Amino acid sequence: MKRTRLIAALDTQSLDQARHWASALDGHVDAIKLGMEFTYAQGFSALREVAGRNPLFLDLKLHDIPNTVAKGLSSLAPIGASLLTIHASGGTAMIAAARQAIDASYPPLHRPVLLAVTVLTSIDEAALREIGVPATPREQVVRLGRLAMTAGADGLVCSAEEIAPLRDALGDAPVLVVPGIRPAGTEANDQKRIMTPRQAAQAGADWIVVGRPITQAADPAAAAAAIQAELATA
């Protein structure tokens, strides 16, 4: 059975803080996620330094007209990220343009995994209805997941609750990257669709993304090691 891998989300504006976490977590995580909070504060040049030898998940969630997303992805090529995100709700033309930009701008052996974010893990059914989507998160994730994979995405960002329905609908092909992970006894914060590391691994996540339960722990390295132990015995 495949191993579920752990991505630590280092959400901070501070370069020193990000360096400190990355150094403490070295060897305890499988990849480092940096997103808009860090990138907007510190710029692109700091990304590779913080990720170090770890694969970099650059989570900027691009969502714009197809041309702008395509050019944006081309501009990101020198960073050498291993995983990149766009929003599936950008639609078929935007996702297809993203696929073309990756294929044209990145060396074949260093192409990042193009992930489409389906429904943010902070969104529940009431929030979906509020934005005019009369569906459950599960229905909407499967709908957008199918659309994104048909348009050329390599994988999807979803909550652990949708792993089984996505596998039923789309099989093993999509790389499933799963935030909204909360080890037992930790706070949900702003996340709405959550599961434990063990539950996500048992459901078939390729990667889980964990931020605050690691970064806000008294000992982030011990928190990451405990999650790895949970994944190893799932």
Ligand SMILES: O=c1ccn([C@@H]2O[C@H](COP(=O)(O)O)[C@@H](O)[C@H]2O)c(=O)[nH]1
């Ligand atoms: O649907 C999504 C997509 C991305 N994220 C990102 O994952 C981490 C989760 O952090 P926690 O502190 O573990 O809640 C964060 O960087 C988000 O931007 C997500 O949570 N949900």
